[in-house]
Amino acid sequence: MARKNEHYEESLLGRLDRWTQSGESGLDQRMMDDLASPPPPAASLPQKELERRMDRDDRMKHHMLLQEQATYDRIRTWGSVRGSRFFRRAYIVLAVLFCLALIAVLLRATATLPPFGNPDNPMHNDVARRYIEDGMEETGAVNLVAGMILDYRAFDTLGESNVLFTAVCAVLILLRISKEHSDATAMLELEADDRMYEPQDDLILQTMVRLLVPLILLFGIYVILNGHISPGGGFSGGAVMGAGLILYLNAFGFEKAERFFTFRTFQTVSVISLSFYALSKSYSFFTGANHLPSIIQTGIPGKIFSAGLIPYLNIAVGLVVCCTMYALYTLFRKGDL
Amino acid sequence: MTDASSLALWQSLPLVCILLPLGSAAVTSVLPKRTARCWTAIVLSLQFLASILLTLFLRDPSRSYTFPMGHFPAPWGNELRIGMVECLICLFFSLVMLLSFLGGMRRLDQDIVEDKQSLYCVMILLMSAALSAQVFTNDLFTSYVFVEIMTLSSSALIASRARGRTVLASARYMIMNMLGSSLFLLGLVFLYDLTGHLLMGHIREAVDVLVSSGENHLALIVTVALMTVGLSIKSALFPFHTWVPDAYGSSTPASSAILSSLVSKGYIFVLLKIICRCMGPSLFRLSGMDDILFVFALLGMILGSVSAVRQRDVRRMIAYSSVAQIGYVYLGIGLGSEYGLMAALFHIICHAACKSMLFLSASGLIEASGGKTSLHALRGSGHRAPLTGIAFVVGALSMIGFPFLGGFVSKVNFALAAMDFHRFHRYLVLLGLVISTWLNTWYFLRVVILIYTKPEEEVQEKSIHRGVLYTFALVALIALNFYLGIGAQRLITAFFDALPAFSAAFPG
Amino acid sequence: MTGVHFLEDLSAHLAEISAIILFGIGITLLMLSRNMIKKNIGFSMTDSAIYLFLAAKGYISGRKAPIVVDGIEQMAYYINPIPAGLVLTGIVVSVASSAVLLALTVRLYRQYHTLDIDEITSLAQKEEEV
Numbered sequence: 001m002a003r004k005n006e007h008y009e010e011s012l013l014g015r016l017d018r019w020t021q022s023g024e025s026g027l028d029q030r031m032m033d034d035l036a037s038p039p040p041p042a043a044s045l046p047q048k049e050l051e052r053r054m055d056r057d058d059r060m061k062h063h064m065l066l067q068e069q070a071t072y073d074r075i076r077t078w079g080s081v082r083g084s085r086f087f088r089r090a091y092i093v094l095a096v097l098f099c100l101a102l103i104a105v106l107l108r109a110t111a112t113l114p115p116f117g118n119p120d121n122p123m124h125n126d127v128a129r130r131y132i133e134d135g136m137e138e139t140g141a142v143n144l145v146a147g148m149i150l151d152y153r154a155f156d157t158l159g160e161s162n163v164l165f166t167a168v169c170a171v172l173i174l175l176r177i178s179k180e181h182s183d184a185t186a187m188l189e190l191e192a193d194d195r196m197y198e199p200q201d202d203l204i205l206q207t208m209v210r211l212l213v214p215l216i217l218l219f220g221i222y223v224i225l226n227g228h229i230s231p232g233g234g235f236s237g238g239a240v241m242g243a244g245l246i247l248y249l250n251a252f253g254f255e256k257a258e259r260f261f262t263f264r265t266f267q268t269v270s271v272i273s274l275s276f277y278a279l280s281k282s283y284s285f286f287t288g289a290n291h292l293p294s295i296i297q298t299g300i301p302g303k304i305f306s307a308g309l310i311p312y313l314n315i316a317v318g319l320v321v322c323c324t325m326y327a328l329y330t331l332f333r334k335g336d337l
Numbered sequence: 338m339t340d341a342s343s344l345a346l347w348q349s350l351p352l353v354c355i356l357l358p359l360g361s362a363a364v365t366s367v368l369p370k371r372t373a374r375c376w377t378a379i380v381l382s383l384q385f386l387a388s389i390l391l392t393l394f395l396r397d398p399s400r401s402y403t404f405p406m407g408h409f410p411a412p413w414g415n416e417l418r419i420g421m422v423e424c425l426i427c428l429f430f431s432l433v434m435l436l437s438f439l440g441g442m443r444r445l446d447q448d449i450v451e452d453k454q455s456l457y458c459v460m461i462l463l464m465s466a467a468l469s470a471q472v473f474t475n476d477l478f479t480s481y482v483f484v485e486i487m488t489l490s491s492s493a494l495i496a497s498r499a500r501g502r503t504v505l506a507s508a509r510y511m512i513m514n515m516l517g518s519s520l521f522l523l524g525l526v527f528l529y530d531l532t533g534h535l536l537m538g539h540i541r542e543a544v545d546v547l548v549s550s551g552e553n554h555l556a557l558i559v560t561v562a563l564m565t566v567g568l569s570i571k572s573a574l575f576p577f578h579t580w581v582p583d584a585y586g587s588s589t590p591a592s593s594a595i596l597s598s599l600v601s602k603g604y605i606f607v608l609l610k611i612i613c614r615c616m617g618p619s620l621f622r623l624s625g626m627d628d629i630l631f632v633f634a635l636l637g638m639i640l641g642s643v644s645a646v647r648q649r650d651v652r653r654m655i656a657y658s659s660v661a662q663i664g665y666v667y668l669g670i671g672l673g674s675e676y677g678l679m680a681a682l683f684h685i686i687c688h689a690a691c692k693s694m695l696f697l698s699a700s701g702l703i704e705a706s707g708g709k710t711s712l713h714a715l716r717g718s719g720h721r722a723p724l725t726g727i728a729f730v731v732g733a734l735s736m737i738g739f740p741f742l743g744g745f746v747s748k749v750n751f752a753l754a755a756m757d758f759h760r761f762h763r764y765l766v767l768l769g770l771v772i773s774t775w776l777n778t779w780y781f782l783r784v785v786i787l788i789y790t791k792p793e794e795e796v797q798e799k800s801i802h803r804g805v806l807y808t809f810a811l812v813a814l815i816a817l818n819f820y821l822g823i824g825a826q827r828l829i830t831a832f833f834d835a836l837p838a839f840s841a842a843f844p845g
Numbered sequence: 846m847t848g849v850h851f852l853e854d855l856s857a858h859l860a861e862i863s864a865i866i867l868f869g870i871g872i873t874l875l876m877l878s879r880n881m882i883k884k885n886i887g888f889s890m891t892d893s894a895i896y897l898f899l900a901a902k903g904y905i906s907g908r909k910a911p912i913v914v915d916g917i918e919q920m921a922y923y924i925n926p927i928p929a930g931l932v933l934t935g936i937v938v939s940v941a942s943s944a945v946l947l948a949l950t951v952r953l954y955r956q957y958h959t960l961d962i963d964e965i966t967s968l969a970q971k972e973e974e975v
Contacts, residue, residue: 117906159482161884167941170493278360
């Protein structure tokens, strides 16, 4: 490469290139002088001349690099210096126009959709008919929506619980403080830990929480267990229970909450629930597709232990949601469970 | 429709492809680092094995069948739909996923904090499960749910190398994707309202009735537009690509390889299914979206490459090249002909094999140059890491379109697809191909020449043990690229034979 | 379609129209606001708008929620259960995405001490150069 470089520099193109790049500096005049005379063979050069040439090469390279850098910087920073305001304004105008156009087109399209509340819409077809008229016999769930999402369309719901798991894992990756506090970001994270702002002994809050939390948790459990009989289910009940736990945490602080809910608890509960969910659903997908007899019975609609897998799935989802909500809250507050 | 009771045991294999990684994800989160990695590799290999078996058993490209997910028949229950196109795509996706993970495994120690590595494996497994669910599902809403799993897990994969740049890239990625998801979901709701179904075949029936009667014409077109735009935002089609260079250029190599080669392709495959099976090509043409995609694809092909030429960081350069390659895929979709769709499908596979190899080998070259990412620092790295250099050269030549490699076949496919048209489409495609190939040659050959020139000052040779797995992954990917170049005819014929079954509303 | 017809059609879709307007506001916020938290709010608004739209579509005038009461199992008695189920699934998905975007915001704020995404971008670029 070094040889090639030399060739290039001595060639006409190389000289032209240098001339256009170096502009008004005194460097190019000296360069032209040097280049005008044919280069003596390197071996015969005296030591001083050799050093001078090397020095020239270095300086020229440095100069070219600076020039290149300056041009590059000018082009690149134009966007953030002079161009930024122009682009910003153009972007705002375009975005507003785009959004208005989007709303107009959507409104226009909405106006041609089937009318609101009309029983003859294409949406209210045989699919919905079977869910309503045969749903209770086929799934055993009095709550037809629960029957639909946990039995007819169970694959969606399996995906849904895994979306939640994906989210909590992503938040763990992003926010959990790792044990090595070596780098600067970890120190920043530690500073951001707001455990020190906890209310210490707020009597009114703590008394009310002592009264409320058991009730909230009980209500959450009720909503989960009755998911297939009345409105509710795993997600809503789990969210209620999670809210109860968060309330407790806020009143009594992390130290007390960690006595019964640690990272281990979270891991154990979510792994067991999700594995149970995946395994039981694999079983029911497999038997369903191959028309094998299934051991899952629908039972008598309206009883707690009826509707086949639905109550168990609701419990699993409820536990996952409860732990996830609590885990998200504590991860945001102090970066650990 | 096939008789549901006559399902053979092998026909349950797609269930393995989806539920095995999905079910093992939760367990992986509690495993220690090394076990988690081994376990992930085993699960991915099993998934790959299952998809090979499925392809072999299916054998006949014109055949396809549905697999009910649960005890209830089609319009009530959820179902999978398996044909040769799905099998081949799943086969290559799982292979590339496995190889990218194996190749990037050693670098995880360097890039990701010790106690978060098993979570990284969880993300890989969830991504893999979501991809195969995406490929096989026949239900629009299910595909929305799994699209979201893919979005969230890829955001975590980008940000897992905790640096300011990657977190910012991940945030930009999330914002773009949320916009895309919202539009896609709104389109889905419109479509559900118009047809009353969520299964693709049943939607097609209802849509055909609506199209022939001319009812709800505007709403249908708005629906097609919403879904197409939503998914093209998610898959980083040209004007929506701003997050790409940061995301691919600064995350850990395994993430870059997986994201660039698989994630965007997953979204495109959903779009293909929606166009072919759900809407039907005639409605797609009627909506005018094909021309819009065509224009943006051409712009992406050329402007993506122009940006790649301007890059000084090798990984960002490869990332911009991805933008151009996504343009190619959309070009095939935008042409709308059967040949165009086939070319797009082939390019999905070809680009996946090539880009993952380029990202892995680029990271190897960077490591051999002392961790500097700029182009000049790579000088001579091909001598320092011979196999990595060869892999990079093979990848670069494939991208340029050198004969005997996948990229060449792909470019020929696009040119042939354009020959079916007599209008200005033909000349635009050919012109786009020529310009883009020229630009590709410019920026890839520049790097290839650079990595084989002797450095001016001796870079101190760091003894880097890149590991057996890395070597294995690169050798396998090189072989895959040559296979795609030499044995492409069988794949192309298979795609051609399978396309009618793929776009039919119901199998059989 | 004349203007009057169009207005009539619109008046048959009041619930959907409010959902669409909400959707538009959300998208505008998502695109225009530089503040990460506001972007997240915009996103939540678009999602809620879609669920409102879906719920409105599932409603049938004068019918009840699809939970079997007194053993009546007739289509004519209950509203459509499918949109309700889709909304349930969708809500979980949007909670999950909001959580991840917020976590990313927290990370960025800790590192750059600002929520403005443009400012963060320029800070990250400067950081790269150093």
